[in-house]
Amino acid sequence: MPRPRPCRWTRPSRLALLASPLAVLAAAAVPAAxxxxxxxxxxxxxxxxxxxxxxxxxxxxxxxxxSAPERFEGLPAGGATVRAMTNADAFSQPSGNMSFERELDFRVGNGLFRKLWVSSPSSTLASDGLGPLYNARGCQNCHIKDGRGHPPEGPDDDAVSMFLRVSIPGGPEAAIAEIEDYIGTLPDPTYGGQLQDFGTAGHPAEYRLSVTYETILVPLSGGEVASLRAPTYEAADLGYGPLAPYAMLSPRVTPQMIGLGLLEAIPATDILAHADEDDADGDGISGRPNVVWSLVHDAPMLGRFGWKAGTPTLLEQTAGAFSGDIGISSPLFPDGWGDCSSAEAACRAAMHGADVGAHEIEQEGLDLVTFYSRNLGVPARRGEDDPQVLRGKEVFYDAGCASCHVPKFVTARLEDRPEQSFQLIWPYTDLLLHDMGEGLADHRPEGRATGTEWRTPPLWGIGLTEQVSGVENYLHDGRARTLLEAVLWHGGEAQAARDRIVEIPPQDRAALIAFLESL
Structure with missing residues (x-):
């Protein structure tokens, strides 16, 4: 049976990668069993x-x-669950247990999330500071309707929510002897940490994203055949010279936004209880945490957010997106030029949108956008008591999918976040890193994550993807156009589960998809 081919990106990935200075602290924080x-x-x-x-x-x-749904299974976010709408606003509702007073903050945060930033100088002083190099003019431009992004479908497709991360191997040699599993990287000396495909007046874009696909046919039991598309990406029309030798590039589409605050509220100890780095139980699953440095707390923390769990908190995820994606400075990322490197002198010298000693978005605005992101409600299940859905759930468990897509957690009891406090939730993720094999490898490490490892993405709301986004695109680069395609790209630790889905009768595969669509 033909196997999916990897997305060929960079030069050979087994480089002598060195650790970053924070790696010593990060790795020391990884707990023993x-x-x-x-x-x-x-x-x-x-x-x-x-x-x-x-x-x-x-x-x-x-x-x-x-034989029947579990108790409370129809409420994936506990008391924060919202009704399942039938239009594209299904992911844009506030937590179902939110008070009226706190909903006002949610609405203001939504306004800032939807805001379109403009370049400086501008008479619109509260909204200037865009770029000078950027991927989008606002959060909503990438997280359209708070749902998933998608890769370009053609040369004229301007509704793309995708960019390329870039880095090179590097780090101090002194750390490498102490930390063996932390892989250091540095930004590209010319292009920074990600490539921006737009620029304000007088500032050429850094690149144009180009993607081509090769079709791969995968025979399935019962005479069925699935068609996968294997992507090849190119950073075309580079505007500031060549990339550094051995530059590592990785595509990213924007993930859906629902339930993020609930994921943030799962106790770290409960997540780490599922880690099994050495596969001590022999089940072939070796989930492990990404431990990253927190700018807010000045300490190593469990990574929870991003495709490789490279960010520990929603506040830092929000501030990083403002800086890298829009070029907006904040107290956490104070540079007015965003991701521009020192080699992009004109970008760094350009006028920015903050007064002296201030930032383009201050802490109050950053907190409001974070509050909005934290409280996007998870829609209720649909048809969880349908016999086909229940059979699909059994297939999900029997194939071993629940080993990584852990169905349920209970969040911490919190003093100041009533919406997320002590809720039984069903996100279907362990938030840990897993080796997904060469088929999905980007060969770009991030913290402790290797070039073949990815964080298990949550599955709640996945059945509403097309309703919200208008298209179906799954995995970190949106290559999968159906849920079955996404399953068939699984490899590495998930290879046995993937092969099981290939071999089962067609009616059981259909039941599995029905179960996923009910989430």
Whole structure:
């Protein structure tokens, strides 16, 4: 049976990659199997009682009866669940348990999320500071309707929510002897940490994204055949000279935004309980945490967000997107030129949109956008009691999918986040890194994540993708046009589960897809 071919990107990936200076601290924070684990400095946690811990262990145990839905299974976000709308606004509702007063903050944050920034100088002082190099003029431009992005479908497709990350190997040699699993990288000396495909007046774009596809046919049981598309990406029309030798590029489409605050509220110890770096239980699954440095808390933390779990908190994810994607400075990323490197002198010298000593978005605005992102509600399940859906759930478990796409958690009891506090949630992710094989490899490391590892993406809301976004695009680069295609690209630790789906009767595959579409 032909196997999906990797997306050929860069030169050979087995380079002598060196560790970053923060790697020593980050790796030291990775807990042993019987250690205390990482803390949650971003949360105001009320400790669990022994009785609560026992109740949580019971309610989050794997399913064993597939004749009926589990209790509360129709409410994937607990009390924060929202009704499943039938239009494109399904991902844009506030948490279902939000008070009226806090909903006002959500609405203001939504306004800032939808805001279109303009270049400086401008009479619109509250909205200037765009770029000078950027990928989008506002958050909503990439996270359209708070849903998934997609790769370009043709040369005239301007509704693309995709960019290329770029880095080169590097780091101080002194750290490499102490840290063996932390792979250091540095920004490209000319193009920074990601490539921007737009520029304000007088500033050429850094590149144009080009993608071509090769068709791969995969025979399935029952005489069915699936058609996959294997992408090849090119950073075309480079505007500032060549990339550095051995530059590593990786495509990224924007993920859906729902339920992020609930993922942030899962105790780190509960996530780390699923880690098994050495596959001690012999099931072939070796999930491991990405441990990254927090700018806010000045400490190593568990990475939760991004395709490789490279960011620990939503606040840092938000500030990083403002800087890298839009070129907007903030207290966390104070440079008015965003991601422009020192080699892009005109970009750094350009006028920015902040007064002296200020930022283009201040902490209050950053907090409001973060609050909005934290509280985008997860829609209720649809048809979870349908016999075909229940059969698909059983196939999901039998194939081993639930080993990485862990169905349920209970969030921490929180003092200041009532919407996320002590909720039974069903995100279908472990937030850990897994080797997904050569077919999906980008050969670009990020922190502890290797070039073949990716964070398990949550599956809640995945069945509403086309309704919200108008198209179906899955995986980190949007190559999969259907849920079945996404499954068939799985390799590495997920190879056995993928092969099982290939071999089962067609009606069971259809049941699996029906289950996923109900999430």
């Amino acid at each position: 019987d250690g205390p684990g990482l803390g949650d400095p971003h949360l105001s946690v009320v400790p669990r009682t022994a009785e609560e811990a026992a109740r949580i262990a019971a309610v989050t145990a794997p399913a064993t009866d597939f």
